[in-house]
Amino acid sequence: MSLLLDVKGVTKRYGGLAANADITFDVNEGEILGIIGPNGAGKSTLFDLITGFQPLDAGRVLLDGHDITGRRPDIIAGLGVARTFQKLKPFTDLTVTENVMVGALARTSSMKAARDAALESLAFVDLLEKRNHFARELSTGQRKRLELARGLAMRPRIILMDEVTGGVDQRTIPGLVDLVLDLKSRGVTIVTIEHNMQVMMRIADRILALYAGRRIAFGRPEAVRSDPKVVDAYLGGTADAA
Amino acid sequence: MASDQARMLELAKSEPAWPRPPLWSMGLGLAVAASLLAYPFVFTSPFSHHLVILILLYALMAQSWNVVAGLSGQISLGHAIFFGIGAYSSTVLFVKYGITPWIGLVVGMVLSALAAVAIGVPTLRLRGHYFAIATLLIGSSVQIIVQRWDWVGAASGLYIPIDRTSPWLYLQFHTSKIPYYYLALGATAVGYGLVWLLRRSRFGFRLQALRDEPDAAASLGIAIARHKVLAFMISAAMMSVAGTFYAQYVLVLDPERLLSSEISIIVLLMTVLGGSGTLWGPALGAAILIPLSEYSRIWFGGTGRTIDLIIYGILILAVCMWRPSGILSLFEEGIRRRKGSAP
Numbered sequence: 001m002s003l004l005l006d007v008k009g010v011t012k013r014y015g016g017l018a019a020n021a022d023i024t025f026d027v028n029e030g031e032i033l034g035i036i037g038p039n040g041a042g043k044s045t046l047f048d049l050i051t052g053f054q055p056l057d058a059g060r061v062l063l064d065g066h067d068i069t070g071r072r073p074d075i076i077a078g079l080g081v082a083r084t085f086q087k088l089k090p091f092t093d094l095t096v097t098e099n100v101m102v103g104a105l106a107r108t109s110s111m112k113a114a115r116d117a118a119l120e121s122l123a124f125v126d127l128l129e130k131r132n133h134f135a136r137e138l139s140t141g142q143r144k145r146l147e148l149a150r151g152l153a154m155r156p157r158i159i160l161m162d163e164v165t166g167g168v169d170q171r172t173i174p175g176l177v178d179l180v181l182d183l184k185s186r187g188v189t190i191v192t193i194e195h196n197m198q199v200m201m202r203i204a205d206r207i208l209a210l211y212a213g214r215r216i217a218f219g220r221p222e223a224v225r226s227d228p229k230v231v232d233a234y235l236g237g238t239a240d241a242a
Numbered sequence: 243m244a245s246d247q248a249r250m251l252e253l254a255k256s257e258p259a260w261p262r263p264p265l266w267s268m269g270l271g272l273a274v275a276a277s278l279l280a281y282p283f284v285f286t287s288p289f290s291h292h293l294v295i296l297i298l299l300y301a302l303m304a305q306s307w308n309v310v311a312g313l314s315g316q317i318s319l320g321h322a323i324f325f326g327i328g329a330y331s332s333t334v335l336f337v338k339y340g341i342t343p344w345i346g347l348v349v350g351m352v353l354s355a356l357a358a359v360a361i362g363v364p365t366l367r368l369r370g371h372y373f374a375i376a377t378l379l380i381g382s383s384v385q386i387i388v389q390r391w392d393w394v395g396a397a398s399g400l401y402i403p404i405d406r407t408s409p410w411l412y413l414q415f416h417t418s419k420i421p422y423y424y425l426a427l428g429a430t431a432v433g434y435g436l437v438w439l440l441r442r443s444r445f446g447f448r449l450q451a452l453r454d455e456p457d458a459a460a461s462l463g464i465a466i467a468r469h470k471v472l473a474f475m476i477s478a479a480m481m482s483v484a485g486t487f488y489a490q491y492v493l494v495l496d497p498e499r500l501l502s503s504e505i506s507i508i509v510l511l512m513t514v515l516g517g518s519g520t521l522w523g524p525a526l527g528a529a530i531l532i533p534l535s536e537y538s539r540i541w542f543g544g545t546g547r548t549i550d551l552i553i554y555g556i557l558i559l560a561v562c563m564w565r566p567s568g569i570l571s572l573f574e575e576g577i578r579r580r581k582g583s584a585p
Contacts, residue, residue: 051461073460082461089458091451093519097254102451105444106463114444115259123251131254132261147458154462 003065004029004158004189010049010059012042018213019045022059025208025218027158032180032190034204034221036197038233041210043193044086047160051083052076064157077106082151083160086193088143090135096122097131099146103153114153121149125179141172148179158189165196177203197234201225209233260442267573278427282420291419295491297532298426299484302433303505304512304524306480309437311510312519313446314473315453316366317374320381322505323361324354324478326388328485329500333400334393336412343413347486351479358478362471369456378503385501395495402493413490422491429487430525433480438521440476449473453519511554515561517568526570530557 005027012020020042027033035043048054050061052073060069068076077083082103091099100118101111108114122128125145130138138146144164151159164180165173173196180203184190194200200207200221207224209217211233217224224230263271282291303325310316331353332346365376389397405412415421440446452459452466460466489495499505509524512531517523535550542549561568 053457053460072465073457074463074465077461077463085458085461089455091454091458093454094447094450098447098450102447102459102464103462105447109444111259111442111444116255119251119254122254123247126247128247128250128254150458150462 002029003027004063005050005191006060006062006065007046007050008060008062010046010061011057012045012049012054012213013057020049021213023208023210023213023215025215027189027191028205029157029189030184030187031205032184032192032203034200034207035191035193035210036195036200036207036224036230037210040212041233042213043210044162045213046210047083047162047191047193050076051081051160077154077156080154080157081160082154082156082158084144084147084151084162084164086162086166088140088147090138090143090146092134092136094135095131096127096133096135096138096146099135100149100153103150106154117153117155118149121153124152124182125149126175141168141176144168144176145179152183152188156188158191159183161190161192163193163195165194165199173199197225282423288419291423293533293536295419295423295426296536297528298423298430299488299491300509300512300532301525301528302426302430303481303484304509304516304528305430305433305437306477306484307506307509308513308518308520308524309440309480310474310477312513312523313441313449313453314470315456316470316474317371317510318377318474318477319374319503319506319510320361320377320379320384321477321481321509322501322503323357323381323384324481325485325488325505326384326497326501327354327357327478328482329489329495330388330394330400330485331482332486333402333489333495336402337400342411343486343490344411347483350482350486354478354482355475358474359471362474363467366467366470366474378506381501381503381506385497385503388497388501395497397497399495399497399500402489402495404493413487414493422487426487426491429483433483434521434525436480441521445469445472450519508554511558514568515557517570520568520570523568523570527568 003026007023007025010020010023011018023046035046037043045054049056052071055070060067062068063079063081068079091102097115097118100121101114104114104117108117119128119131122131125148127142127145127149130142135143135146148161148164164176168176177199180190180192204221206219207221208215209224209227209230211229216229216233217227281294307318307321310318328350331350332343335341335346335349336343361377361380365373368376388394394400404416405414406416409415409421448459448464448469451462452464452469456466508531512527513524515530516525516527531554534553538550538553565571
């Protein structure tokens, strides 16, 4: 597997607080990298830094060997990096199909081609029945699927998913997990933030664990789960940063 | 299961990209179009022509405001600048160089688009109310500058000299308002047609996306600042067209009136009342507010000026309370949702 995303020493400070401090990890093409950590560990900030939504204080982000550090979000997206947001951001006044068309229009200027691609993405996330509804009418689980479909319609090389199973009811989770695995089987590289450890252990090839803005573990899921620093962080102990 | 999904996908792809409007709305549209075409011959008084000319011009102005506010989500309170640029461009070129207002119209559109770039590049980075405040202040500043600029007539403005030699070349019709009526109708129809196309285009989709969620739009490859500035340019050029036609219609430029923030606010009120972001909302807003304004002026004389604003205020309050997205949004949503879509 070749290296697709290479994050080196990424740092972000808010005044005296380090939201991300010297975080280094990489993602191989076709794998699922999971990011775990308690609230406030800096997971979503890390996504913002990679995708250009916030400027970095230090560090570099390489996509397929090309430096994308500090580029604008739309340019990074154009290079094949899709993302979803923890706080869902559907285009509320557009229909479900139109929402996904916006994603497809990133790679085509034909409205017909964009619509077909959008419908295919909606079929993939099992949201085709809702295609003519307004996005604001969807449940949280459906909105998560919509965001996923919107990102996928861009045909990205890598997708960063912020808590796919967060805030949805328990019955919806298996379907979302299958969706992520199906996506992987189609060759999409995935970085996913996840609170649900069971889900993470099932889907991730490797896991990056953060605590208070620092990397405390990075590696195979079993090794990360049994890492004393990760156990400490999750059980409320005070972890020393690696 | 998979074959069900495949069938549904094929069905969805075979559906028309844009839902066909219901018959009643197509009938209503045809009836309105026919009425507008026949109107000057059914109602023959100059006032009845004047009233609809104003409605049409304001419908165009409100639509222009709707492009920047309704589609890209930026509240501009300085749109009178572009109205003024359109009016002054054609008038100055005609008064000083004898150039036809048709060329002045194009010059005004280009200058307005350039002014939109000059204003938009620094200010469209501002989010929410800051952009509105910035455009309000720039609008007031432009008015003050024009009122002190002798070359364009300063505070006393400019009068367009009467020319009876070639009415269609110089856009002056002194015996009837009917040509003005059809010019306003044509300009407004073209403006609405272009916005109809815009809303269905890639650019229009991207504008609506960044209006709803700028961050999500950026994450889908949309260059936010560039799209907002482009929308502002299109909007400014449309507003400028209305300015040129208005100047040719009244034949006098008064910076106190042409460049006042009142114009910027009235086009806002019309759009919000009818339905910001909808295609026909601005026209509906103009069709309600202009008669209110004109009749209150007639009934109450000079004192009527404030009464129409009081009525505007009450209407806006009512819309904000009961239908914040405007009167027309109710119908447009129903049409876009399509009949027979799954619950």
